[in-house]
Amino acid sequence: MSVRRAFNRWRATAAPWAVLRAFVVFVYVFSLGPILITAAVSFNATNRSFFPPRGFSLRWWERAFAPEWVDPLLFSLKLGSLTAVVATALALPLAFALYRYRFRGRQALIALTLGPLMMPTLVTGVGLLQLFQQLGWREQLGFTGLLVGHVVICMPFAVRTVSVSLQTLPPNVELAAASLGATRIATLRWVVLPLVKTGVVAGGVFAFIHSFTDVNLSIFLARPGETPITVRILGFLEFGFAPTLAAVSVITLIVPLALVAVVERVSGLGDFIYGERRRA
């Protein structure tokens, strides 16, 4: 076939897809570029956030592991883990009741559960701050206040994933267990819970990530000394953009990334992505 023929054939049939591919590359560059730039900046030898980085140095990374950054990081990790546990623990009975029973107020309960998802987290944060202040719980701001706030906004994720999990239960599995002599508790323990394990794990992971990356709620409930890492970074951004911040930012990206990678390997998260994000 002549070159011209081949080109015409390509143009008629494959070209549109090639154009799409090119555009998609552009979108990926747009999407991932700034993140990669941030990572690159952290290796700057100079004191400014230059891109492309001038010189190569690891000293900002050294600074990133200094207490002033490690403390908030550990704080966020602790907060996130506890949020995940509590949110999932509270979500389990909720999801189970919604799945199993029909009762008056079921719709209201659903609305209540999804509420924090619909409401801007900023507003929830402001409201909680007001609540704590009105109750005179000034001291409770910081870890406790943040924990409460995070649990509230992360619970819907856990309820979602556990619900999705429950829906994949074979319909008669509980009846089968009952016919084999299992009590209510035993059925729960040996049949239902193991089957919804992936939902629970996914819920915990999403809750952790949501807590770890939250800013809008945390800025209202943090206290000096008890500040999540995101709020800390935000605070420093007002003073300048030292490469240390870049290094710290990269660390805050690696944590959820690693978590997702590990969990995906071990128990799989794919099914929950659509289920989690699908809105009303």
Added chain:
Amino acid sequence: MPMAMARARKSIPPLLIVALPAAVLLAFFVVPNLLLLSASFLKSEAQQLTTQPTLDNYRFLLTRPLYLEVFARTFTVGIAVGVLDLLLGFPLAYFLVRTKSRWKGLLIALSLAPLLASVVVRTYGWYIILNRFGFANDVLLGLGVIGERIAFMPSTGAIIIGLAHALLPYAVLTIMGSLNGINPHFESAAMSLGADRMRTFLYVLLPLCLPGIAGGFLLVFSIAISAYATPAILGGPATQVAATAIYNFIIQLLDWSLGAALAVILIAATLLLLYGAGRLGERRATL
């Protein structure tokens, strides 16, 4: 759902099971919002909330040019970010749904990965690019497009770019969900009947994934109008949006009345949008 069983056995009343979680939500979600609502109707004096009911807070916010500007900006940002994310997200979503590459899973994960980074982290990158001594300026100067450095930020435009970047995965996910349900044969059928790619898109693809597109837009819009971190970093004191204004009122000015009122306006707007989105979804469902 094994309903027969629920009735046949003596059940633990469901309300008991959900008591604890429901209580937590009521106490720490509903109550705070009610408090906010009430505070928005109360007067503030000397940075203290009084118990005097008033509509002045709303009057203030809805008539002062400064705050009308804030609303206008917030709304503009929301629309611009929504549109931008649709323009960027639809082709990407279409590609991800239709591609037969063996890297499909990885590509999808990559498109969602930015969600794992905190908004702060994502916005920091844009600071580096958009600031006066940043990457964008370097490139444009180097290419000779501009003669001297431009301050791309702080500005509303920078906020739009930063937010569009941060919220793109939400649009992609929503649109993908919709596209996934569309049989690829529809496009082949349309083409076999003489529709070129543009007309296939307009007459067949678009009508069928309109719910996903509308849903994606509304989702992005509703998050954009309540965004704090990105406008705080890429905008400045002169370019406020609703969220930064609320922060300003409450943390800096300690004015709970106005802060609460502004928050309530924000909630109202969001709920209205979500209601509208829900209705759109319903109408489409009767296809």
Added chain:
Amino acid sequence: MPEPALRLTGLEKHYGATTAVAGIDLTVGHGEFVTLLGPSGCGKTTTLALIAGFVPPSAGEIYLKGRSVADLPAFRRDIGVVFQDYALFPHMTAGENVAFGLRMRKVAPVDIARRVGEALDLVQLKGLGERRPLQLSGGQRQRVALARALVINPTVLLLDEPLSNLDLKLREEMRVEIVSIQRRLGITTVFVTHDQGEALVMSDRVAVMNAGRIEQIGRPADIYERPATRFVAEFIGRMNLFAGTVTDARSVRTASGVEISLPVPREIPVGANVSIAVRPERARVTSERTARGLALAGTVRQVFYLGATREYRVDLEGGERGLVETPNDGSDARFASGDTVWLTASFDDCRLIEGGIPRGRP
């Protein structure tokens, strides 16, 4: 000489290391109904997609009415396609679906309305134009899909297993209907299926495909009576295949060592391994060896009563198995399991196909 409606020359499609279509040459005359028949994975659907333009060919040419179209995208080829899942646009009514192709061709609205009405009439869906696909039954949707493809008067009508999703009764009805519509309109048609019954009933010619190639193409009777390869012999209907070796121009030695006098086609050389192909309904089970024709000794293993026919499964000397189908004339079975019998057939009912059966075949 006028150009044929469709001509494929050296058509190939490769996906990386996999070859879906390995070289197809096909000519379809105006008004002809040709079926691409084969098992899944044989390349028939890919070939259809190539003709339609959904997929670009790796090599080869496609001519529609003499015009090369391989460089043209699907929307510039003058084709009509009916998909296996019908692919009716769910957001349009049946009438709007049918009208779509006409709209794309900028036909005047008045004419569109008239032609849509005629098309729906043709497929016996008069008056159902306002219904949406969701409100139609499977059979009705299929007819709409057909009407949609026909109304634009394409050069070639392409059907990709359109009857697979219908239940048996409906399938048999639709077969007849499709053929009658096709004859009435005289529209050139390429039909893809894996169901050989369908292929035989509906087609003017059948192209049996395997592994990306056409193994044999011919009229249904030719394909059935005179299969050219073992694959075709086994794919169409049921076939007994007995191993043999050609000893000279007029004899073949069977697996059990018996020499039979059987005319050998000139193309098959002496010494070649062949299969003696006999249709079960042409074979008979007899208690004594026949004087002339094929006769193989064996024992009846099983007898099945199928209502209209009886089947005898016979273990032959030499280890092979034979299948004989006899019409049920109302009498009892003449033989029972364990009887020593001869499997016989006249030479006219035997065909020699080159290529023996590998040892150890069940």
